[in-house]
Amino acid sequence: MRNTWIICRKELDSYFVSWIAYVLLTLFAAAFGFFFWTLVTVFVVEGMEMQMRGQMYPMNLNEQIIRPLLMNVSVIGLFMIPLITMRLFAEEKRNGTIELLATSPIRDLEIIIGKWLAALILYSSLLLLTALNLAFLFRYGNPDWKPLAIAYLGLLLQAGALLAIGAFISTLTKNQIIAGAATFVVCLLLYVFGWVEGFETSTWAHVLAYTSVATHFDSFARGVIDSKDAIFYLTVIFLGLFFTARSMESLRWRS
Amino acid sequence: MxxxxxxxxxxxxxxxxxxxxxxxxxxxxxxxxxxxxxxxxxxxxxxxxxxxxxxxxxxxxxxxxxxxxxxxxxxxxxxxxxxxxxxxxxxxxxxxxxxxxxxxxxxxxxxxxxxxxxxxxxxxxxxxxxxxxxxxxxxxxxxxxxxxxxxxxxxxxxxxxxxxxxxxxxxxxxxxxxxxxxxxxxxxxxxxxxxxxxxxxxxxxxxxxxxxxxxxxxxxxARGAESVLVEIAGRNGALEVPIVQQKLEQISGVSRVLCKQQVDSRAVFEVESQKGRLVRGDVARTVVQSGWDLNELRPAAMSLEEIFLQLTEQESTEAQKESPASKESQK
Missing domain, CATH: 3.40.50.300 (P-loop containing nucleotide triphosphate hydrolases)
Known part of the structure; x- marks a missing residue:
């Protein structure tokens, strides 16, 4: 536990010392801000039009702004996650510092979980930025906070799963660009696999769609914790970290 | 430990x-x-x-x-x-x-x-x-x-x-x-x-x-036997290596004479002597008396470098003798 925290602290330090964190925070804030602005503007315009026509349909901040907004966040996450994970192991391999970690009295699993945790904390700090914008909704409106909290939980779980996959890919190469690009493509595919269900109904399509991280996010976005979906994410996290551990071990046998 | x-x-x-x-x-x-x-x-x-x-x-x-x-x-x-x-x-x-x-x-x-x-x-x-x-x-x-x-x-x-x-x-x-x-x-x-x-x-x-x-x-x-390196040159452009070798071997105390290299009329010999016998003076005298030029004479104490080269080279030549085929396949 202590060792995991030492590794995690070191990773966080290097994220926040080397500007990676600030660049990601800025880019994320810019992208999120744009989505927030468009959704709020549409919402306001729609509301005014309805008032002018004298119609009074119920309008819902949660359904009309927060849900699509957090869906967008999970898409932005696709771009952020490879940038977060690509350096995790690839950089250690290139610097030769993997030899320091591997010859210290510390277990591989502690290294892996420490690194993954640091990546997750960095991602959480991106999510924290969104609170800044959402605070306005609470100030001027009255959204329900419970589905919002559940959606955030879903985002964290989804990110945790993709970060674990990214960590695994990062152990495969010394080259950060390769790690990042491969992670991006894998994340993207895992995101869009759900689409095949739209035109194909055979079993393989269902299986493929089930592996999609996006289909499992819907329930969270609606504000429902579906244990099936939560277990899916937890399984992917477990598998990702498991393969990372195996890959680190094989690194020793091969190198 | x-x-x-x-x-x-x-x-x-x-x-x-x-x-x-x-x-x-x-x-x-x-x-x-x-x-x-x-x-x-x-x-x-x-x-x-x-x-x-x-x-x-x-x-x-x-x-x-x-x-x-x-x-x-x-x-x-x-x-x-x-x-x-x-x-x-x-x-x-x-x-x-x-x-x-x-x-x-x-x-x-x-x-x-x-x-x-x-x-x-x-x-x-x-x-x-x-x-x-x-x-x-x-x-x-x-x-x-x-x-x-x-x-x-x-x-x-x-x-x-x-x-x-x-x-x-x-x-x-x-x-x-x-x-x-x-x-x-x-x-x-x-x-x-x-x-x-x-x-x-x-x-x-x-x-x-x-x-x-x-x-x-x-x-x-490596210093078990003392040896000296002698560079000898023939006077009129020719040097008969076997004769030199023979003459050097006749010196008392010398156990072995090797010709290490020869360029035209110059040659380097390694003269090994029995332990504790100093033969340098005799070697020099013999060379001069035989009418050759003595260009260099120095003790050949083996540095670790030579030991190392000797040991590693021995090893690889032995390996080559043992199995030339397997070495080929390794490459």
Whole structure:
């Protein structure tokens, strides 16, 4: 536990010392801000039009702004996650510092979980930025906070799963660009696999769609914790970290 | 302190380390010697639990590298060929991180960081980024990192590679200085380094153990018979090598005469004499009296370098004789 925290602290330090964190925070804030602005503007315009026509349909901040907004966040996450994970192991391999970690009295699993945790904390700090914008909704409106909290939980779980996959890919190469690009493509595919269900109904399509991280996010976005979906994410996290551990071990046998 | 038995590392096509056995006693400095690619780094990586051995055992302070790696790692300080530094960290911050990794904390950790900074002369770059340090400082920070938890065993992979002569001397002095407290294995392909710093030498070549002995014994072994090198030139452009050889062999005390090289009318002979017999004067007299020019006459004390070359070459020629076919396939 202590060792995991030492590794995690070191990773966080290097994220926040080397500007990676600030660049990601800025880019994320810019992208999120744009989505927030468009959704709020549409919402306001729609509301005014309805008032002018004298119609009074119920309008819902949660359904009309927060849900699509957090869906967008999970898409932005696709771009952020490879940038977060690509350096995790690839950089250690290139610097030769993997030899320091591997010859210290510390277990591989502690290294892996420490690194993954640091990546997750960095991602959480991106999510924290969104609170800044959402605070306005609470100030001027009255959204329900419970589905919002559940959606955030879903985002964290989804990110945790993709970060674990990214960590695994990062152990495969010394080259950060390769790690990042491969992670991006894998994340993207895992995101869009759900689409095949739209035109194909055979079993393989269902299986493929089930592996999609996006289909499992819907329930969270609606504000429902579906244990099936939560277990899916937890399984992917477990598998990702498991393969990372195996890959680190094989690194020793091969190198 | 370190016991290695028939340690072997095989890769898919090659055997990097082949059944090496040796022992290192507590407090010794051992030089691990071999040409590039001999298997030095692989052996060290197995000792530090970075690589698992394919066969054989290695024990450090009584703990097996495969069965109790955490215990072994606690007792080992390791400086890889490339010092494992994070370029974005400051020296003190890095040493603190490594200290924590090795299990230090609190006041103890601060004390050790101060101590190793002093000891390895990196105190003046404590607040500098590692990525901006010169090669010499990087190496010393690497050394500081290796001794931070006061390990019983220090394993140093080419600690002086790439340093300038002054830094090499400083690093050697530092290593010699550390020897009292730690058992040290250091690898190198620079021979004077071993003669200057180590008590014991382990020579390996192509993954195989060639010799293991103390430096003094190895030198003595090579000097078993005294020999002199003589360069002789014929007066009028011709020199009959067999005649020279015959004449030199007739000198009393000379046991063997070898012609080492011949260029036109000049030739170099190695004259071996029985132990304790000085034949230099007789050799010189014989040469001059026979009407040849004596160009050079010097004792051929074998340096460790020659021993090393001799040993490693012997090994490879024997291997060639044994199985020329298998060598072809290895390539």
């Amino acid at each position: 370190i016991t290695v038995k028939e340690l072997t590392k095989r890769y898919a096509r090659t055997t990097a380390v082949d059944q090496i056995s040796f022992e290192v006693a507590k407090g010794q400095i051992v030089g691990f010697l071999g040409p590039n690619g001999a298997g030095k780094t692989t052996t060290m990586r197995m000792l530090t639990c970075f690589l698992p051995p394919s066969a054989g055992t290695a024990k450090v302070a009584g703990f097996d590298v495969l069965e109790q790696p955490l215990e072994v790692k606690r007792r080992i300080g390791y400086l890889p060929e490339m010092p494992p530094l994070y370029p974005e960290m400051e020296t003190a911050e890095y040493l603190k991180f490594v200290g924590k990794l090795k299990g230090l904390s609190g006041a103890d950790l601060r004390k050790r960081v101060d101590y190793v900074c002093d000891r390895c002369a990196v105190a003046d770059v404590r607040q500098k980024l590692l990525g901006k340090l010169s090669k010499g400082y990087r190496q010393r920070v690497g050394l500081a990192q290796a001794i931070i938890h006061n390990p019983a065993v220090l394993i140093l992979d080419e600690p002086t590679a790439g340093l300038d002569p002054k830094q090499i001397n400083e690093t050697r002095d530092l290593i010699k200085d550390l020897a009292g407290e730690h058992t040290i294995i250091l690898s190198t392909h620079i021979l004077p380094e071993v003669e200057q710093t180590c008590e014991q030498v382990i020579i390996i070549n192509k993954g195989k153990l060639v010799a293991t002995d103390s430096v003094r014994n190895l030198q003595a072994r």
